[in-house]
Amino acid sequence: MKKIIVIGGGVVGISAALALQADGHRVTVLEPDRIGQGASWASCGCIAIGEIVPLSQPGLLWKVPGLLMDPEAPLALRPASALRMLPWFLRFVANATDPKMRAIATDLAQLTFRATADFKSQMSEYGIKDMLVERPIIKLFEDDSDKASMGAAFNLARDLGCTIEDIPGAEAHDIDPAIAPDFQYASVLRDWSFVADSVRLVSDLHRAFLARGGEVVASDARGFERTDGLLQSVRLQNGDLLEAEEFVLAAGIGSKALAAEIGVKLPMEGLMGYWTGLPEPGVDLKHTVFYPSGGFGITPHENALAIAGTIEFASLSSKPNWRRADVLVERARRVLPRLNTENGERRAGRRPFMPDTRPVIGRPRSLGNVVIATGHGQLGLTLGATTGRVVADIIANRRTDTNLTPYGPDRF
Ligand SMILES: Cc1cc2nc3c(=O)[nH]c(=O)nc-3n(C[C@H](O)[C@H](O)[C@H](O)COP(=O)(O)OP(=O)(O)OC[C@H]3O[C@@H](n4cnc5c(N)ncnc54)[C@H](O)[C@@H]3O)c2cc1C
Numbered sequence: 001m002k003k004i005i006v007i008g009g010g011v012v013g014i015s016a017a018l019a020l021q022a023d024g025h026r027v028t029v030l031e032p033d034r035i036g037q038g039a040s041w042a043s044c045g046c047i048a049i050g051e052i053v054p055l056s057q058p059g060l061l062w063k064v065p066g067l068l069m070d071p072e073a074p075l076a077l078r079p080a081s082a083l084r085m086l087p088w089f090l091r092f093v094a095n096a097t098d099p100k101m102r103a104i105a106t107d108l109a110q111l112t113f114r115a116t117a118d119f120k121s122q123m124s125e126y127g128i129k130d131m132l133v134e135r136p137i138i139k140l141f142e143d144d145s146d147k148a149s150m151g152a153a154f155n156l157a158r159d160l161g162c163t164i165e166d167i168p169g170a171e172a173h174d175i176d177p178a179i180a181p182d183f184q185y186a187s188v189l190r191d192w193s194f195v196a197d198s199v200r201l202v203s204d205l206h207r208a209f210l211a212r213g214g215e216v217v218a219s220d221a222r223g224f225e226r227t228d229g230l231l232q233s234v235r236l237q238n239g240d241l242l243e244a245e246e247f248v249l250a251a252g253i254g255s256k257a258l259a260a261e262i263g264v265k266l267p268m269e270g271l272m273g274y275w276t277g278l279p280e281p282g283v284d285l286k287h288t289v290f291y292p293s294g295g296f297g298i299t300p301h302e303n304a305l306a307i308a309g310t311i312e313f314a315s316l317s318s319k320p321n322w323r324r325a326d327v328l329v330e331r332a333r334r335v336l337p338r339l340n341t342e343n344g345e346r347r348a349g350r351r352p353f354m355p356d357t358r359p360v361i362g363r364p365r366s367l368g369n370v371v372i373a374t375g376h377g378q379l380g381l382t383l384g385a386t387t388g389r390v391v392a393d394i395i396a397n398r399r400t401d402t403n404l405t406p407y408g409p410d411r412f
Contacts, residue, residue, distance in 0.1 A: 001025055004395070005234055005244040007221045007258060008251030010038040011198075011381055012373050014205045015122065015388030016248050021214055022125070023392050028242070029209070030234065032220035036202030038252045039380060042275035042349025043198040044297045044308040046137060046288055047119055048382045049191035050162035052108035053153040054357035055311065056095040067313070072327045074295020074310050081315035088269045089313065091355035091412075102156060104357050107406040109160045111359075112379065114402070115386045116193065122385040126208040131201055137192040137288040137297070138172050140335060141185040146293050154187065163190035178283040180337050194288045196302045198381060217242070221251070223261055230369045231262065246395055247370045253316065253352045255360075255374035264364045264409050268375050270350025272312040274325035277304030277347075282340035294331040304345070307332045311351075320348035353377040361390050361407040371395060372409045 002025050006017045009031030017027045055075070067077040077085075095104065123129050141147040154164050169183030195201050210216065219236040224247075226232055233241040249255050253270035260266075285305060290297040296309030307328050312321065325346045333339050354360060354375040361373050371394050373387050393400045 002245040002395070003243070004028070004246040004248065005030060005242060006248040006250055007234065008038070008249070008254065009035055009202075009206065009216065010250070010252050011036075011040045011202050011205075011384035012252070012376060012387050013248070013250035014202060014209060015384040016250055016373055016391040017214060017388075018122070018126070018205060018209055019388035019392035020248075020395065021209060021212055023396055025395075027209075028215045028217055028244070030217050030219055030221050030236070030242075032218060032237065035206045036199045039349040039351055040198050040202050042273055042308060042347040043381045044288065044306065045195045045198045045299045045301060045381065046297065047116060047132070047193045047195065048379060049112045049115060050157045050164065050189050051379060051382070052105040052112055052160065052162070053156050054095065054101060054104045056092050056104075056357065057101055057152065058096055058098060060096040061093055071321060072324060074293070076310070076324075077313040078315070078318060078321075081313060081318055084315040085269060085313055088267055088355055091267055095356050105156055105160055107358050108379070110402060111383055111386055113161065115382050116191075118385040118389055122388070126205060128201075128204045131196050131204070132193055133196060134193045135287050136188050136190045137194070137290060138176065138179070139187045139189065139290040139292055140169065140172060140179070140183045141187075142293060143184050147185045150187075150292055164188070165190065176285060176287050176289070178285040178336050178338070179289060180335060192288070194299050195381065198301075200302075201381070220254070221258055226262070226367070229367060231367060245369060248373060248391055249370065250373040252374060252380075253350045255352065255372065259364075259372060259409070262364070262370065263366055264372065265412065266360060266372075266375065266409065267355055267412050269313070269353055270316055271353045271377070272314045272320065273308065273310055273349055273351060274320070274322075274328060275306055275308035275347040275349065276325050276329050276344040277301070277306050278329075278339070278341060278344050279304050280340055280343065281305035281336070283336045283338050285336060289335055291331070291335050294328065294334070296328045296331070298332055298335060316350075322346060322348075351377050351380070358406050359383065359387065360409045361387055362404055362409050363394060364409045
């Protein structure tokens with residue numbers, strides 16, 4: 001049994017803490033904020049098994065002027081952030097080739113294809129089976145060119161084993177009558193599912209962790225003490241040093257600065273996304289619906305209908321542009337004509353994103369008692385349970401079928 005500190009109490013950190021606890025370790029989680037208020041707070045809530053094809057696709061470079069021009073577009077680059085984000089963006093664009101896109105999708109598939117099983121066993125272990133809603137998601141397309149824009153991604157995802165069924169748009173309305181009847185095309189993504197509430201997911205997991213003897217310390221990590229290739233302790237907000245034998249860095253976008261402290265350079269940015277929860281939507285939607293040309297999804301959570309998505313390349317110091325959240329709500333009426341948009345609660349979140357879209361899960365070469373688990377981009381909720389297990393396997397030196405080389409922290 002080891003004393004282990006997990007830094008960060010988002011979905012990834014708490015999943016790692018639970019998996020380590022299940023292995024018999026004594027685990028402390030450091031979390032300065034209210035539980036589950038990191039990126040998970042603004043999530044669409046999808047267990048997005050087929051979301052494996054990166055955004056860095058051939059032709060991306062030609063889209064850059066457009067990204068800069070329209071601050072309300074589904075994919076946008078803040079002009080004020082452009083220079084600061086340039087090094088990250090150049091690496092991102094360097095991945096926009098066919099062979100790299102396939103390699104990234106293959107590496108993400110390796111993780112996401114085991115995610116539902118890992119998630120289900122996590123839910124059943126902690127008594128929250130009602131969290132997973134096992135219904136496919138539906139993507140909606142206006143016309144041929146709208147559908148064609150997803151063609152390459154769908155073909156690659158199918159090739160790698162995803163189940164995507166194309167249907168006429170009117171059938172989407174038959175499956176879920178809340179959806180407008182006049183979309184020309186739709187696709188049903190059978191491997192996906194969604195959670196009843198992303199915030200409850202994280203807080204239920206925390207409760208389970210505490211009930212089994214786990215400790216949560218309300219502080220952020222401010223630095224580290226180290227000797228001979230090992231971390232000794234982490235420095236808290238009040239200056240105290242907390243010692244442990246193993247450390248897990250799972251602080252979402254906050255992991256970038258912490259990793260730099262221990263000499264690991266992670267080229268990570270926090271790609272902004274927006275969420276609005278409608279408490280009285282006035283429609284009875286049963287499935288998660290994605291409207292790719294608007295860049296958002298709509299998920300029927302237990303307490304609100306969540307309209308969430310878009311990607312904004314905005315540097316870490318920039319503030320949310322709430323107009324982007326409002327635009328999503330306005331566009332959602334195209335999908336759900338009877339939608340009541342009153343009294344919405346808005347949130348913004350930063351997806352911890354690596355330029356090669358692969359998460360970081362592994363030990364840095366320079367430190368023998370640290371595991372980094374971050375950079376999950378748009379898949380953090382999907383991969384929380386899986387990452388937790390992988391982190392526990394690494395610390396236990398257990399062999400697994402998952403090849404961890406593509407996710408190594410020293411790969412850049
Ligand atoms: C609009 C939107 C929609 C999304 N939809 C989906 C989806 O449908 N499916 C999906 O799988 N993913 C989705 N995501 C992505 C997903 O939300 C993230 O990948 C995931 O939440 C990342 O989890 P995390 O635990 O790594 O980070 P976070 O949830 O950000 O948690 C990190 C935690 O670390 C803490 N922390 C930070 N710095 C420190 C420090 N120095 N010391 C201690 N603690 C620290 C923070 O307070 C925070 O609580 C979406 C994201 C957005 C923004």
